[in-house]
Amino acid sequence: MIATIxxxxxxxxxxxxxxxxxxxxxxxxxGWVVPYLxxxxxxxxxxxxxxxxxxxxxFALGMAMDFFTSTPGMHASACTLMAFVxxxxxxxxxxxxxxxxxxxPIVAHxxxxxxxxxxxxxxxxxxxxxxxVEVYRFDNFPSTFLRAVMSAAATLLLCLLAQALTTRATRLx
Amino acid sequence: xxxxxRFFFRQRNNLLFLAxxxxxxxxxxNGNMHQRAQAISSSNAVIGQLYSVRNExxxxxxxxxxxxxxxxxxxAERNLRYSLPLRADSAPPDTDSTGLQTYRFITAHVINGxxxxxxxxxxxxxxxxxxxxxxxxxxxxxxxxxxxxxxSPHFAxxxxxxxxxxxxxxxxxxxxxxxxxTWDTGDPAAASLTDVANxxxxxxxxxxxxxxxxxxxxxxxxxxxxxxxxxDPSSNFHGIKVHLSEDLSRAAYVHxxxxxxxxxxxxxxxxxxxx
Numbered sequence: 001m002i003a004t005i006x007x008x009x010x011x012x013x014x015x016x017x018x019x020x021x022x023x024x025x026x027x028x029x030x031g032w033v034v035p036y037l038x039x040x041x042x043x044x045x046x047x048x049x050x051x052x053x054x055x056x057x058x059f060a061l062g063m064a065m066d067f068f069t070s071t072p073g074m075h076a077s078a079c080t081l082m083a084f085v086x087x088x089x090x091x092x093x094x095x096x097x098x099x100x101x102x103x104x105p106i107v108a109h110x111x112x113x114x115x116x117x118x119x120x121x122x123x124x125x126x127x128x129x130x131x132x133v134e135v136y137r138f139d140n141f142p143s144t145f146l147r148a149v150m151s152a153a154a155t156l157l158l159c160l161l162a163q164a165l166t167t168r169a170t171r172l173x
Numbered sequence: 174x175x176x177x178x179r180f181f182f183r184q185r186n187n188l189l190f191l192a193x194x195x196x197x198x199x200x201x202x203n204g205n206m207h208q209r210a211q212a213i214s215s216s217n218a219v220i221g222q223l224y225s226v227r228n229e230x231x232x233x234x235x236x237x238x239x240x241x242x243x244x245x246x247x248x249a250e251r252n253l254r255y256s257l258p259l260r261a262d263s264a265p266p267d268t269d270s271t272g273l274q275t276y277r278f279i280t281a282h283v284i285n286g287x288x289x290x291x292x293x294x295x296x297x298x299x300x301x302x303x304x305x306x307x308x309x310x311x312x313x314x315x316x317x318x319x320x321x322x323x324x325s326p327h328f329a330x331x332x333x334x335x336x337x338x339x340x341x342x343x344x345x346x347x348x349x350x351x352x353x354x355t356w357d358t359g360d361p362a363a364a365s366l367t368d369v370a371n372x373x374x375x376x377x378x379x380x381x382x383x384x385x386x387x388x389x390x391x392x393x394x395x396x397x398x399x400x401x402x403x404x405d406p407s408s409n410f411h412g413i414k415v416h417l418s419e420d421l422s423r424a425a426y427v428h429x430x431x432x433x434x435x436x437x438x439x440x441x442x443x444x445x446x447x448x
Contacts, residue, residue: 021227024287034289051186059193067220070294070330073201080193087186133201134291135337143359
């Protein structure tokens, strides 16, 4: 329990720093693709995280990003929404006899199909909200939409890559 | 009453979601519209330090280019100085007609910045202790960079030219007509020039400079060159695209412009504004 919490705190700090120091400064496809890997923290929370904790952690994660990007509320609202969508998706995708408490929401434990459904719903909710709040208006809807979807694909790819690279995560704990 | 409590208890997660959402929307609207969320910004001390460290590491990669550009800027400055006595028609650009210095340039180091978001911000490694105040203009070695939005003792946060909230008055150098520079292209190297009437002759290649009538930027600072004039027959104004001369993804050192006569001018104008 303590180890899990410590691991989560480390993941939180590492992902936020990684996002603010490295990924935010990438200039991919002339600004059309901005991966937000830091949301991986919310996707990978344990299954037995209480709903209230998921929501509060989402808000805290967003606020941490907002401190770096000077955009009060922007990431916070996107991550709160994402935490809410996570609760919905967990209920929607639940196995008949509930989640195995030994498993975590990662590819190695849940399978590729389950993971992609779960992660892409969360990432899309986050990115669509974030990109539309960022422009603050709905004219040139198609271009903002396309930016959000392309970035979401990049984020999903990075989430898969991050798991492929960390062999330790594949072991059942 | 007990039903009410039971309702609240059953809905506690949805209510928590709504409360957190409301809080972040409040921050979003307050922070961006009134530009007042001082605590939540990259000009605060901790985040500023982190970005300084990051910049120290990342800086080495671009040092050669920075050196070349600084040398070029110095050379241009020297050329200007030595050519001045030959140009009897114009005073140096940073003095007024009486020869009094009207602008002071504060050198600042860019420690963080983005160019690919819808609104981009730049953090400078100097703040109020160096004399930087909000609403001062920021220019790079080759052109316009942005306007100071917030300052802390050691850092300053700059609203970049690359943002849909940025607007400044600029002038077509050849014809002298004023227009408004906005960034709505999404391309870090291009901006739009609006409010230039159809009768003004504009052609690609024309130079765009600052207007100098807003008390933020000095006049005749290079902004960019016209790349494309696209006229909509139903509009009375040109649709002009401008290539920005400053490469904001590479700006390493910038000058913050302190208008020394701003206080005097504002006092004078405030007298008229009062009833």
